[in-house]
Amino acid sequence: MSDPALEEKIAALEKKVADLESRVPEDRVTLVVFSGELDRVLAAFVIATGAAAMGQQVSMFFTFWGINSVRRRTLYSGKRLTEKMMAFMAPGSSRKLPVSQMNYFGIGAKMLRGMMKNNNVASLEDLMALGKELGIRMIACTMSRDVMGIRDAELFEGMDAGGVGAFLGDALRSRVTLFI
């Protein structure tokens, strides 16, 4: 038995379902880490590792001050004067990040780390290592890296490079997107 009108209707419906399926969010969480302060970056990594543990595919985009949290060292050679000044003034690693309030030249950040340790809270570096284990994808924004003159060798190993297209490519398929 075949009814051409019915078959046509089914084909149209199938096309519609396939179209809708491509618009349903995936089990995916995308974060922009714009801030370069210990407390804010910590919040980003708590959410990111929690989401990854809960079965979400997590992407973290590091841009502007957020790049300082994924640095492993500071290089000066081959940089322009302004880039050298930037490198000198910026925190050279996650361990040197200030806090967003009551920093007092780094005393506040040291105190917060001590208080977290006393309360058995994982350190930022612990969470970063766990994030790597859990398969979190980390992308450094090429535009802000170029502006500040940050080289590949200054960043964590295994970081991807990308821009707004890479971010939106992930964010548009995500259930949750945060800008921290």
Added chain:
Amino acid sequence: MDAPKADATLDARGMACPMPILKARQELGKLTPGQILKVVATDRGSIKDFQGWASTSKQLALVSQVTEQENGKDIYVHFLEKKA
């Protein structure tokens, strides 16, 4: 209600958010579907945390949660069934 029989136990006492969930995830990875993981935690946020995870996840189901006393302090015991 009798406590479910656990196939593995995670001692998450003293751990703060997000570690109970991260460690539970690692332990669940070692189990096969249908097995039960018992998580013992002192973080009072862990009750809502495991509820939140279970409510959105195809990986696990929350079998039961009980609050017990240990040395005069509350401890939170969660039984998670691995689904997939």
